[in-house]
Amino acid sequence: MTAPVGALAGFWTRLSPRERNLLALLVMVFFAMAIGVLFFLRGDSFIASEDRISDLRRGIQLMHTKGAVYQEKLKEKAEREAMIANDPIEFAIILEQATKATLEEKSTSNEEEKPPLELGEGLVKRIYSFELRRVTLEELTKFLQKVEDQPGHIVFAERIKVRSPSAVEDRINVEIDLATWEMKRDEEERDKDEEDE
Structure with missing residues (x-):
């Protein structure tokens, strides 16, 4: 030390x-x-x-x-x-009703429902594509208002592609994608609803 x-x-x-x-x-x-x-x-x-x-x-x-x-x-x-609705919306019926109410003799074509998209927590997005030919802008506006005004459902035009066949005419050809959202119901709830009916 x-x-x-x-x-x-x-x-x-x-x-x-x-x-x-x-x-x-x-x-x-x-x-x-x-x-x-x-x-x-x-x-x-x-x-x-x-x-x-x-x-x-x-x-x-x-x-x-x-x-x-x-x-x-x-x-x-x-x-x-x-x-957000639980019951699925029938696009074909809605389009038929809107066509009769606003477009008179014209009709939709190339109708196709795309596969539903699962967004999580039971939320499903559905998209329905179709075309309208030789309609005026006013007819298109009235038609879309009629289609989107669905009580109990959220429906709107997600995509609109407008083409004019000629520069002289006021008629247009339109491709439209309608979108809606629905809550996916459990099978137990569906069975219960069917029993109630």
């Missing part, structure tokens, strides 16, 4: 006063830097803790003050979901 201390004392005595002062200054700078780094690291952890605490406080405040708003938004969401 005394040997290392003696060696250190011997080392110290061999140094000149200038070297001793520089070595003492170096040791003090090292300790000052170490303490500064510790305070810096500790300060970062305190800041992170304060941020987490302020986030929690803000969340608690929102729960107390904005909880009613959240409940209201949930009700609005439920109302929107209630607007």
Whole structure:
């Protein structure tokens, strides 16, 4: 135990006063830097803790003050979901009715229902494509209003491609994709509805 201390004392005595002062200054700078780094690291952890605490406080405040708003938004969401029909819509019947009401002698052609798209949580998107030939813009507008105005269903023209056969005529050829959304019903619900009928 005394040997290392003696060696250190011997080392110290061999140094000149200038070297001793520089070595003492170096040791003090090292300790000052170490303490500064510790305070810096500790300060970062305190800041992170304060941020987490302020986030929690803000969340608690929102729960107390904005909880009613959240409940209201949930009700609005439920109302929107209630607007989405459970029973499938018959595009062919709707198009026939709209054609008779607005287009007189004209009819739709190249009708095709595309495969339904599963969007998750029981929501299904259906697309129905068809063409109208030699209709005026006014007839097209009335026809689309009639088709899209379906009580209990959300139906709208997702894609409309308009072509004019000639620059002279006011008649146009139109390709239309109608889209609707439906809630997919469970088989148990369908069986129950069939039993009720």
